[in-house]
Amino acid sequence: MTDYEARIGDERVDPAAAWRIEWIDWAHGVARAFDGERSRLVVVEGSGTEWTVTIGGRRVPVTVRSWRERVLAEAEVGAGAQAGPVEIRATLPGLVVGISVAAGDEVDAGASLLTIEAMKMQNEVRAPRPGRVIDVAVSAGQTVATGAALLRLE
Amino acid sequence: MASLRTDSPVPPFERLLVANRGEIAVRVIRACRELGVSPITVHSDADVDALHVALGDRSERIGPPSAGESYLSIPAVIEAAERCGAQAIHPGYGFLSENAEFARAVEAAGLVFVGPPPSVLEALGNKLAARRSAAEAGVPIVPGTTVALAEDVSAVEEIGFPVMLKAVAGGGGRGMRRVDAADELAGAMASARREAEAAFGDGTIYVERMVAPARHVEVQLLGDRHGGLAVLGERDCSVQRRHQKLVEESPSPAVDEATRAALFESARRVAATVDFHNVATVEFLLDGEGNHYFLEMNTRLQVEHGVTELVTGLDLVAWQIRVAAGEPLPPDVLEATTRGHAIEVRLYAEDPWDGFRPSAGRIGAWCMPEGPGTRVDAGMTADTDLRPEYDPLLAKLLVHAADRPSAIDRLRRALDETLVGGVVTDAGFLRWLVDDPAFVGGAYDTSLIAERWAGGPPLSDDDRALAAFVALEARRLGVTTGASTPDGTPAPPGSAWGERARRDALRG
Numbered sequence: 001m002t003d004y005e006a007r008i009g010d011e012r013v014d015p016a017a018a019w020r021i022e023w024i025d026w027a028h029g030v031a032r033a034f035d036g037e038r039s040r041l042v043v044v045e046g047s048g049t050e051w052t053v054t055i056g057g058r059r060v061p062v063t064v065r066s067w068r069e070r071v072l073a074e075a076e077v078g079a080g081a082q083a084g085p086v087e088i089r090a091t092l093p094g095l096v097v098g099i100s101v102a103a104g105d106e107v108d109a110g111a112s113l114l115t116i117e118a119m120k121m122q123n124e125v126r127a128p129r130p131g132r133v134i135d136v137a138v139s140a141g142q143t144v145a146t147g148a149a150l151l152r153l154e
Numbered sequence: 155m156a157s158l159r160t161d162s163p164v165p166p167f168e169r170l171l172v173a174n175r176g177e178i179a180v181r182v183i184r185a186c187r188e189l190g191v192s193p194i195t196v197h198s199d200a201d202v203d204a205l206h207v208a209l210g211d212r213s214e215r216i217g218p219p220s221a222g223e224s225y226l227s228i229p230a231v232i233e234a235a236e237r238c239g240a241q242a243i244h245p246g247y248g249f250l251s252e253n254a255e256f257a258r259a260v261e262a263a264g265l266v267f268v269g270p271p272p273s274v275l276e277a278l279g280n281k282l283a284a285r286r287s288a289a290e291a292g293v294p295i296v297p298g299t300t301v302a303l304a305e306d307v308s309a310v311e312e313i314g315f316p317v318m319l320k321a322v323a324g325g326g327g328r329g330m331r332r333v334d335a336a337d338e339l340a341g342a343m344a345s346a347r348r349e350a351e352a353a354f355g356d357g358t359i360y361v362e363r364m365v366a367p368a369r370h371v372e373v374q375l376l377g378d379r380h381g382g383l384a385v386l387g388e389r390d391c392s393v394q395r396r397h398q399k400l401v402e403e404s405p406s407p408a409v410d411e412a413t414r415a416a417l418f419e420s421a422r423r424v425a426a427t428v429d430f431h432n433v434a435t436v437e438f439l440l441d442g443e444g445n446h447y448f449l450e451m452n453t454r455l456q457v458e459h460g461v462t463e464l465v466t467g468l469d470l471v472a473w474q475i476r477v478a479a480g481e482p483l484p485p486d487v488l489e490a491t492t493r494g495h496a497i498e499v500r501l502y503a504e505d506p507w508d509g510f511r512p513s514a515g516r517i518g519a520w521c522m523p524e525g526p527g528t529r530v531d532a533g534m535t536a537d538t539d540l541r542p543e544y545d546p547l548l549a550k551l552l553v554h555a556a557d558r559p560s561a562i563d564r565l566r567r568a569l570d571e572t573l574v575g576g577v578v579t580d581a582g583f584l585r586w587l588v589d590d591p592a593f594v595g596g597a598y599d600t601s602l603i604a605e606r607w608a609g610g611p612p613l614s615d616d617d618r619a620l621a622a623f624v625a626l627e628a629r630r631l632g633v634t635t636g637a638s639t640p641d642g643t644p645a646p647p648g649s650a651w652g653e654r655a656r657r658d659a660l661r662g
Contacts (some may be wrong), residue, residue: 004629006622008613015623016616028519028536028575033624043519043575044624047634051625054519055617057569057581058507062625092514093542097352118542119503119512122349146514 005070007063085134085154088125090144094118099140101151105133113151116144127153165190166479167242167266171235172196172210174246175225176533177549178455179206182244185471194238196231198224200541205533214238219543225249228256232263242266242478244471248545251454252279252325268478270453274428278451282322282360287427288448293420296439296447298362307339309361316364319343321350321357325452327397328353332364365447367599369440370394371406373421374462376473377431382483385418386462386470387492389435393587395510395603400580401587402458403497404465406440407558407596413444424451433459433474457500457550460531464496464554495561496554499584501574503546506583507610510603512546515539518576523568527554527561540577548579558596562588583607 006013016035024030029044043054049069051062065073098115101107107127114136116123131153138150169192172182179195183206186193195210200219207213214234217224224230226249235243243260245251245268257272269275278284282302289295299309302322310317310333319342321329329350331342343359351357374386390406391399409417421436435456437449459470468490477483504512520536532549540546551568555561566588572581583603592598592606613621 004626006626008618008621013618013622015626016619019620019623021624021627025519029628030519030521030573030575031624031627033620040620041521041570041573042620042624043573044628045518045575046625046628049629051628053621053624054573054575055621055624057572057579057583057585058613058617059578059582060613060617060621062621064625064629092512117352118514119544119546121512122352123511 003067004064005067007065008060013062085152086128086131087152088113088128088150090116090125090146090148090150092116092118092123093145094123094143096138096140096142096144096150097122099136099138101133101136103133103135107131107133107153114138125150129153166476166481167191167240169194169211169238169240170268170475171214171231171238171240171243172206172246173225173231173235173243174249174251175201175204175206175544177531177547178246178248178457178533180209180533181531182246182471183209185469185475188469189472189475191475194234194240196225196234198543200543203538205535205538212238219541221249221543228253228259231256232259232265235260235265236263240265242268242475244268244475245454247454247457248326252452254279266478268432268474269455270428270430270432270434274430274434275453277428278434278453280322281320281324281450282358284424284450285360285448288420288424291423291427293423293448294446296362296365296449299360301360303343303359303361307343310339311336313361313363316366318362318364319346319359320362321346321354322360323350323354323356323358324450325354327394329357329359330397365439365441367442367601368392369406369408369599370399370437370449371409371417371440371446372435372437372456373417374456374459374470375421375425375430375434375436376468376470376477376483376487377425377434378477378483379431379480380482382488383422383425383430384483384488384490385421386466386468386490388414388417389456389458389461391458392598392600393593393602394600399458399500400502400603401497401499401584402461403495403558403561404461405492405495408440410444413440413446417446420446420448424448432477433470457547458498460529460550460552461496461498464529464552465492465494466490467493494554494556495558496552497561497565498550498552499565499569499587500547500580501549501551501572501584502580503540503548503577504580505578506580506607509609510580510583513540513578514542515577517548517574519573520575521571521573522549523551523571525568525571527564528552528568529554548574551584559594562594583610586611 019035022032033040045052053060094116097117100112109129111127112124114125134152136151171194172179183193193210195213196216197207216230250256254272254275257267260267286300316334319331329346331346333342347357369392377383389402389404391402393401424436435452438446504510517538522530529552553564555564569585
């Protein structure tokens with residue numbers, strides 16, 4: 001059996017021992033997990049190394065890697081992709097209703113960059129770290145899809 | 155318990171247009187079916203495959219996905235009603251439900267508006283005017299201004315911080331801001347005005363003193379066109395985020411008989427300031443000493459009406475349609491009493507671990523609870539795309555039991571049967587809530603989410619280990635499961651993957 005390892009966040013997690021799984025709906029990833037005393041409904045979604053397990057109503061992202069994938073991933077982090085520009089992308093589709101920054105602005109971590117209206121709510125997009133705005137790829141009044149590039153920070 | 159059919163041998167209308175979408179459209183369709191009325195639905199281009207469209211007798215296209223050009227378009231909705239030959243329009247909640255201009259246009263087209271008369275929508279739609287009339291009728295109001303807030307903010311300083319800014323055209327928590335100090339006022343006013351302008355086309359703001367700690371308690375009214383008015387108990391809606399309700403229950407654990415009588419009397423007085431019929435809800439704040447203050451009267455069916463239906467045994471939507479057709483309320487409705495305890499929780503596509511931020515994507519798995527005393531009002535099903543144009547409410551789970559402790563036990567059981575895949579929901583918060591000592595004890599207020607939930611508890615070690623186990627099992631099977639890929643983009647329908655998994659498992 002391949003030597004897989006599960007990680008949640010940055011932490012390696014030992015899988016629960018003595019549990020078994022019974023699939024209820026393959027296509028949607030619905031399963032029942034048993035440990036002989038308790039039974040819990042879960043949803044598991046994903047493919048490859050990236051999975052999301054819904055448990056007690058909470059979505060838990062789990063990375064599952066083989067030994068080989070682990071070595072490759074660690075090599076990538078070691079090579080240092082840390083500095084460099086960050087591309088800010090839309091996490092949900094919506095309408096850009098306001099842009100608070102322009103190219104050249106220095107921003108602090110957590111500063112409001114722009115506002116996207118989605119699901120009738122105004123959602124602020126904030127800077128993940130301090131930096132200078134390289135360029136803004138969208139304008140107010142524009143509709144953006146999930147994953148659309150919004151702006152770049154350096 | 156009031157029978158629905160005793161004095162109504164013929165359906166109140168032949169055809170009714172359901173001018174809404176999602177769970178409330180489905181709810182109105184169900185009432186129509188039971189009354190023998192043919193339900194006709196409307197849809198934007200985004201909703202061609204929506205559940206409500208599939209359940210109606212036929213559906214009229216009313217425009218592109220944007221709500222402003224479809225569900226909020228008065229001419230589009232009226233034309234749809236005329237095309238299909240409907241005699242009445244039910245607006246649901248939200249969209250055009252409290253729009254007096256729409257109600258007038260419906261009547262001008264010779265159709266029946268299933269809701270209070272336009273004059274009532276007008277009088278109570280302006281929250282400031284409603285505040286003035288309530289005060290004149292001797293109903294206590296929250297201290298604050300009874301005129302619109304101008305650029306001169308000295309009135310705010312006289313009231314004393316903290317204060318609450320509110321939109322005159324308000325509703326659904328939009329345009330509301332808590333302000334704790336004078337230096338926050340200008341910024342809060344600007345953003346409240348902007349939000350109110352965007353949501354209602356009217357950026358007028360007024361101010362109330364902050365009542366804290368407070369509970370949000372509301373009284374359900376049902377009236378006919380002949381002066382009959384039923385007061386159908388109260389609902390406690392104190393579990394809120396962004397001033398919007400997440401959980402509602404009836405009766406309120408904070409209301410004793412004396413307070414209840416005072417609330418009902420105030421609700422009757424507010425209703426008497428207008429020529430009321432159909433349904434409405436009078437909302438109050440309740441402070442720690444049992445004093446109540448009028449907030450507003452909502453002149454439509456509320457999202458949480460089902461809670462009242464469970465404790466009274468009445469079908470409020472059916473009665474809305476019947477009184478709209480001119481039927482009087484019979485004595486057993488006018489004198490309806492409540493029985494047991496009901497709780498509703500709202501299942502939203504939003505992330506409670508990230509400030510209840512709305513999420514998008516495609517619903518994958520969809521398992522809703524069943525069983526004794528359990529009701530689900532849903533507008534979605536498995537493999538449905540969530541549209542960013544509309545409200546992220548997925549479903550309402552309701553339970554009814556003999557008393558509050560057993561209703562909470564039932565709700566816990568129902569939540570454990572609930573499973574939604576593909577999108578982030580607030581289900582994890584709701585499951586936490588039913589074990590929270592403040593909620594279970596009943597002594598909670600509107601600060602519960604901010605103070606007790608805060609950012610949400612960390613994942614327990616047991617759940618971490620179980621999540622790791624399940625993910626490892628899924629990977630070992632070498633399958634792709636669920637409706638969404640990890641980056642949130644919709645995957646092609648998963649059945650092919652499921653079939654592959656099944657074959658692999660059998661071979662393995």
